[in-house]
Amino acid sequence: xxxxxxxxxxxxxVPEVINIDExxxxxxxxxxxxxxxxxKDPPKGHWITESxxxxxxxxxxxxxxCKPVQQNSGPKMVELYQ
Numbered sequence: 699x700x701x702x703x704x705x706x707x708x709x710x711x712v713p714e715v716i717n718i719d720e721x722x723x724x725x726x727x728x729x730x731x732x733x734x735x736x737x738k739d740p741p742k743g744h745w746i747t748e749s750x751x752x753x754x755x756x757x758x759x760x761x762x763x764c765k766p767v768q769q770n771s772g773p774k775m776v777e778l779y780q
């Protein structure tokens with residue numbers, strides 16, 4: 699695993715700009731990450747925060763991480779990306 703990390707670090711240079719996007723993935727079961735967002739369709743699901751960079755050589759998006767955010771507790775957005 700360590701060798702894989704070293705190889706991937708050579709291919710990806712994290713730039714100064716990281717794009718952050720939030721998505722609501724529909725979900726009806728029980729989960730601590732389930733949220734209600736009235737302006738989304740459907741309004742219930744997992745609120746997922748993603749951070750993406752632009753690939754240095756390909757120009758394609760490269761997903762750094764995906765994190766579910768809880769409705770009433772858990773880390774604040776600033777804490778996720780410090």
